[in-house]
Amino acid sequence: MSIELINISKTYNGSDFILSDISVKIATGEFFAIVGPSGCGKSTLLRMIAGLIPISNGQLKIDDKDVTNLPPQERALTMVFQNYALFPFLNVKDNVAFGLKARKMNSSEINTRVNHALELVNLTDFSERKPGELSGGQRQRVALARAIASDAKICLMDEPLSNLDAQLRNKMRSEIRELQQKLGLTLIYVTHDQVEAMTMADRIMVLNDAKAQQIDSASNIYDTPSNTFVASFFGTPQMNLLPIILKENKQPSDVETNLKFSITNSLKAGNYLVGVRPNALAIDEVSSKTNAIVTNIEYLGTHSIVHAQLDNSLELRIEVSSTRNLSTTERVSVSVTGNHYIFSEDGQKLLNTNGGYTDGNASQEPQLQHSI
Ligand SMILES: Nc1ncnc2c1ncn2[C@@H]1O[C@H](COP(=O)(O)OP(=O)(O)OP(=O)(O)O)[C@@H](O)[C@H]1O
Numbered sequence: 218m219s220i221e222l223i224n225i226s227k228t229y230n231g232s233d234f235i236l237s238d239i240s241v242k243i244a245t246g247e248f249f250a251i252v253g254p255s256g257c258g259k260s261t262l263l264r265m266i267a268g269l270i271p272i273s274n275g276q277l278k279i280d281d282k283d284v285t286n287l288p289p290q291e292r293a294l295t296m297v298f299q300n301y302a303l304f305p306f307l308n309v310k311d312n313v314a315f316g317l318k319a320r321k322m323n324s325s326e327i328n329t330r331v332n333h334a335l336e337l338v339n340l341t342d343f344s345e346r347k348p349g350e351l352s353g354g355q356r357q358r359v360a361l362a363r364a365i366a367s368d369a370k371i372c373l374m375d376e377p378l379s380n381l382d383a384q385l386r387n388k389m390r391s392e393i394r395e396l397q398q399k400l401g402l403t404l405i406y407v408t409h410d411q412v413e414a415m416t417m418a419d420r421i422m423v424l425n426d427a428k429a430q431q432i433d434s435a436s437n438i439y440d441t442p443s444n445t446f447v448a449s450f451f452g453t454p455q456m457n458l459l460p461i462i463l464k465e466n467k468q469p470s471d472v473e474t475n476l477k478f479s480i481t482n483s484l485k486a487g488n489y490l491v492g493v494r495p496n497a498l499a500i501d502e503v504s505s506k507t508n509a510i511v512t513n514i515e516y517l518g519t520h521s522i523v524h525a526q527l528d529n530s531l532e533l534r535i536e537v538s539s540t541r542n543l544s545t546t547e548r549v550s551v552s553v554t555g556n557h558y559i560f561s562e563d564g565q566k567l568l569n570t571n572g573g574y575t576d577g578n579a580s581q582e583p584q585l586q587h588s589i
Pocket residue numbers: 229235253254255256257258259260261262409
């Protein structure tokens with residue numbers, strides 16, 4: 218079943234909009250993630266889709282039918298919450314069966330569905346246990362089984378893995394993704410974790426400041442972030458963002474950055490922000506001309522993140538191989554070796570993306586890759 222949000226807005230007091238003009242069509246069988254920082258309105262949006270709180274403005278359609286004012290039970294969907302919402306006094310089987318009994322389904326149908334759902338989440342052997350006798354991951358699976366047993370074709374999940382440790386979260390991510398595909402569910406998944414959204418979803422909506430900042434596939438969001446918020450939110454460690462002044466001759470001022478970038482000739486002279494991911498910067502092995510000082514080194518196994526301060530005092534994060542022998546206070550030469558992004562000065566708009574860098578020679582015309 219498809220879900221369509223048409224200019225949906227939410228205000229609690231009639232004036233301050235927590236969400237404003239959110240529009241997207243989610244296809245049947247799509248895994249759609251809603252991601253954003255704490256308090257940006259992710260749960261509010263999900264609850265409006267579920268029918269648990271009213272939509273202030275706009276329209277919601279499920280399979281092209283207007284459901285904006287329908288109660289939750291008439292929306293053909295199921296929801297999995299962060300705290301699982303299990304009944305502690307009921308065993309696993311009865312927890313999964315609870316909603317079906319409430320719908321007055323006959324007991325043989327309930328049994329078939331519950332057993333099937335428990336089998337799918339590998340909990341058949343735990344059906345008599347109470348939630349208190351299960352691990353966090355098993356409790357999460359009970360919540361999933363309940364959603365599966367309901368047979369709804371739309372499932373809404375609100376941070377379902379946030380109570381689990383990192384290893385179990387990884388495992389459950391792929392289990393949820395597999396189940397979603399096996400059952401052909403249309404799944405809307407709320408998370409504040411960009412990695413979770415990137416690894417699981419077909420498409421992602423990035424929410425911030427009441428607005429959908431970008432709605433796209435993980436790779437498009439990573440490769441072509443629509444503004445500096447999205448650019449910083451996706452990718453670990455964060456993209457470096459540096460102010461840059463482009464002069465009339467189209468060469469960036471060295472003074473502002475101490476780094477040389479290639480800039481396409483489609484940009485007017487003016488102030489911009491340039492974004493460079495830590496893996497698009499390098500510390501030159503042999504260079505007599507230094508432009509930065511190492512301030513900190515984070516060792517991460519295969520690679521390290523070097524924090525360096527440019528001579529104009531801007532801070533950079535640079536990904537280097539862990540085999541590199543660097544130490545804090547060492548003077549180094551940092552250069553741009555990969556893609557970089559030019560944003561408007563206020564960070565609201567991606568203007569273009571560039572590959573490589575120039576040696577600062579004004580006669581060397583960089584290649585145009587994207588135009589404004
Ligand atoms: N009943 C309410 N009345 C007034 N404001 C509310 C109400 N419920 C939520 N809010 C506000 O709406 C905003 C969005 O809340 P919401 O829970 O949707 O954020 P979230 O993105 O899910 O955050 P988190 O990741 O921390 O769960 C917050 O600023 C919150 O304080």
